[in-house]
Amino acid sequence: MTSTLTASTLIWVPMAPLMGALIVGIFGTAMGGNVLGRKAGHSITIAGVAIAFLLSAMTLWRVMDGAPVFNQTLYQWAVLGNLVMEVGFQVDSLTAMMMVVVTFVSLMVHLYTIGYMHEDPGYNRFFSYISLFTFSMLMLVMSNNMLQLFFGWEAVGLVSYLLIGFWYTRSTAVFANLKAFLINRVGDFGFILGIGLLAANVGSFNYGEVFARSDYLATLTLPATQYSLLTVALICLFIGAMGKSAQFPLHVWLPDSMEGPTPISALIHAATMVTAGIFMVARFSPLYELSDTALSFILIIGAITAFFMGLLGLIQNDIKRVVAYSTLSQLGYMTVALGASAYHVAVFHLMTHAFFKALLFLGAGSVIMGCHHNQDMRYMGGLWKRMPITWFTSLLGSLALIGTPLFAGFYSKDAIIEAAHFSNLWAADIAYWAVLSGVFITAFYSFRMYFMVFHGEERYDQDPHAHEHHHDDHGHGHDHKPHESPWVVTVPLMLLAIPSIFAGWVVVPFLFGDFFSGVITVDTAAHPAMEKLREVIHGPFSMALHAFVTPPLYLAAAGVLAAWYCYMVNPRVPAFFKEKFNCLYRIFEAKYGMDKLWIDIIGGNFMRLGRVFWKAGDQTLIDGAVVNGSWKTVGWIAGIVRWFQSGYIYYYALVMILGVFALMSYFVWRSY
Numbered sequence: 001m002t003s004t005l006t007a008s009t010l011i012w013v014p015m016a017p018l019m020g021a022l023i024v025g026i027f028g029t030a031m032g033g034n035v036l037g038r039k040a041g042h043s044i045t046i047a048g049v050a051i052a053f054l055l056s057a058m059t060l061w062r063v064m065d066g067a068p069v070f071n072q073t074l075y076q077w078a079v080l081g082n083l084v085m086e087v088g089f090q091v092d093s094l095t096a097m098m099m100v101v102v103t104f105v106s107l108m109v110h111l112y113t114i115g116y117m118h119e120d121p122g123y124n125r126f127f128s129y130i131s132l133f134t135f136s137m138l139m140l141v142m143s144n145n146m147l148q149l150f151f152g153w154e155a156v157g158l159v160s161y162l163l164i165g166f167w168y169t170r171s172t173a174v175f176a177n178l179k180a181f182l183i184n185r186v187g188d189f190g191f192i193l194g195i196g197l198l199a200a201n202v203g204s205f206n207y208g209e210v211f212a213r214s215d216y217l218a219t220l221t222l223p224a225t226q227y228s229l230l231t232v233a234l235i236c237l238f239i240g241a242m243g244k245s246a247q248f249p250l251h252v253w254l255p256d257s258m259e260g261p262t263p264i265s266a267l268i269h270a271a272t273m274v275t276a277g278i279f280m281v282a283r284f285s286p287l288y289e290l291s292d293t294a295l296s297f298i299l300i301i302g303a304i305t306a307f308f309m310g311l312l313g314l315i316q317n318d319i320k321r322v323v324a325y326s327t328l329s330q331l332g333y334m335t336v337a338l339g340a341s342a343y344h345v346a347v348f349h350l351m352t353h354a355f356f357k358a359l360l361f362l363g364a365g366s367v368i369m370g371c372h373h374n375q376d377m378r379y380m381g382g383l384w385k386r387m388p389i390t391w392f393t394s395l396l397g398s399l400a401l402i403g404t405p406l407f408a409g410f411y412s413k414d415a416i417i418e419a420a421h422f423s424n425l426w427a428a429d430i431a432y433w434a435v436l437s438g439v440f441i442t443a444f445y446s447f448r449m450y451f452m453v454f455h456g457e458e459r460y461d462q463d464p465h466a467h468e469h470h471h472d473d474h475g476h477g478h479d480h481k482p483h484e485s486p487w488v489v490t491v492p493l494m495l496l497a498i499p500s501i502f503a504g505w506v507v508v509p510f511l512f513g514d515f516f517s518g519v520i521t522v523d524t525a526a527h528p529a530m531e532k533l534r535e536v537i538h539g540p541f542s543m544a545l546h547a548f549v550t551p552p553l554y555l556a557a558a559g560v561l562a563a564w565y566c567y568m569v570n571p572r573v574p575a576f577f578k579e580k581f582n583c584l585y586r587i588f589e590a591k592y593g594m595d596k597l598w599i600d601i602i603g604g605n606f607m608r609l610g611r612v613f614w615k616a617g618d619q620t621l622i623d624g625a626v627v628n629g630s631w632k633t634v635g636w637i638a639g640i641v642r643w644f645q646s647g648y649i650y651y652y653a654l655v656m657i658l659g660v661f662a663l664m665s666y667f668v669w670r671s672y
Contacts, residue, residue, distance in 0.1 A: 110130060135155075
């Protein structure tokens with residue numbers, strides 16, 4: 001008998017992390033008198049996320065066993081005419097997979113945080129925040145309507161603001177979280193416009209009702225224009241995804257988010273916030289399939305992000321920023337898959353990327369801990385002997401990232417490249433060459449980091465800023481030589497390494513089967529990429545063998561060899577290229593001027609415009625004319641009127657006589 005999904009079980013998936021966040025956030029901090037200690041704080045939040053993970057795993061198992069889609073309203077909180085606002089869940093294969101990814105990575109991050117934040121004064125506050133983050137993401141992926149989707153969308157943005165600026169005494173952290181918050185508001189403005197256009201023309205926020213009216217929506221034009229309303233709405237929705245999933249040009253917030261503690265870098269970059277946009281486009285595939293214009297726009301944006309953000313990773317010396325630019329590039333790959341209508345592949349790469357990118361971030365955090373908070377790779381080297389577990393797991397994560405055959409990243413990344421090649425949209429050729437070139441770039445910067453950190457001569461004693469690093473923040477002794485991290489850090493690394501290797505073997509059969517049937521919609525006649533992929537991919541081992549006759553494998557190998565030669569054999573080569581191509585290097589160092597564009601030009605002009613509104617609008621018009629002008633006018637009128645209220649009877653009698661005389665004169669004049 002096929003098992004079914006029930007609301008009474010599903011409700012605890014988001015509620016368990018929420019309850020943990022509330023209990024620890026109130027009673028484990030100064031707000032509630034610090035009743036809970038550190039051990040109780042992390043135990044409660046980890047228990048909440050562990051419950052969510054176990055229930056999510058059970059849900060995925062039942063979905064794979066044939067459980068029907070769960071789509072039910074749990075709470076109706078407002079009705080405006082025919083528009084119903086509600087809280088509800090839609091749990092299908094796409095949702096179930098996302099639930100497992102989010103809760104598993106979050107659980108690993110929670111465990112890792114015990115070691116990483118061991119002596120931080122905001123220990124319980126941090127655990128509360130990351131549990132609240134998990135709740136927000138779960139509400140987003142489990143929603144069955146656009147309003148709840150928007151709630152989860154904004155909630156992850158809000159909590160990311162709190163987490164990026166967790167160390168709020170640092171000016172750089174405050175700047176970074178404001179930057180993330182404001183850039184995401186730009187994208188969210190487009191997102192809410194897209195939701196509004198769809199809801200206004202369908203009369204519902206519910207996914208099922210909106211998708212059922214897709215053919216009707218395709219016939220509409222935007223009022224007073226000739227533009228397709230559906231295309232405009234879908235591009236607006238994708239602008240929201242550009243903000244959340246850090247696509248060019250709304251990507252500038254993500255590298256600076258490294259100012260937050262490393263565990264949240266892993267959570268934001270791996271399984272939660274940045275993947276929200278990818279999930280949203282896949283969920284709305286029944287609509288995106290009706291607009292080639294929207295899909296082409298997505299392809300171009302993804303291609304630009306995948307290629308140009310990868311280039312910036314080549315010059316980074318901060319270990320976390322290398323991984324951050326890698327995330328930007330890989331999100332571009334996922335976006336290219338979406339534009340090619342290979343939604344299955346985009347979601348597949350989302351899943352595999354969540355595992356190996358969380359592994360790389362947590363590995364970077366382990367290195368930072370072992371090197372006493374040094375993040376500059378130029379002052380590392382030779383760590384493989386001192387940190388063997390971190391070294392080996394980071395190597396596995398790097399191999400998965402560059403698409404080494406049989407590793408998880410290989411299956412999803414190669415499928416994206418093939419999908420771009422098979423797409424028949426006009427932008428597909430540009431996207432194909434961008435993601436293909438990105439293979440070499442990814443391999444080069446990944447193994448540049450690997451060789452600089454774990455091999456070569458030890459350089460940790462050459463750091464000129466060593467005195468600035470926090471001394472023994474994590475309580476690992478007073479030996480200033482690098483050392484392996486404690487088990488609460490290394491165990492999550494080992495657990496994340498397992499799916500980084502094997503996830504592809506397990507998922508490939510489902511990817512090209514009917515796992516997403518009825519959930520993700522593809523018009524195979526108009527967009528044949530997915531159908532052609534099914535023709536050439538027949539299983540994990542045949543796909544691995546096929547890699548030996550395709551360019552990506554050799555481009556990845558060339559990238560690794562180039563990094564080995566430049567940073568192990570002949571370190572003078574990078575200096576030579578930096579000198580010869582200094583102009584290009586400065587462009588990369590300036591991040592293509594995008595920070596200047598957003599902060600100095602756009603931000604500066606808005607500040608000047610705001611100052612004009614403040615001076616002319618607020619001070620002169622509102623305060624000066626309306627507020628102050630109104631009381632001055634009343635005062636002036638009152639000053640005149642008071643002369644008629646003297647209190648003398650003879651004065652009032654005179655006024656009455658004059659009034660009667662005036663009225664008589666008026667009527668006499670009217671009679672003539």
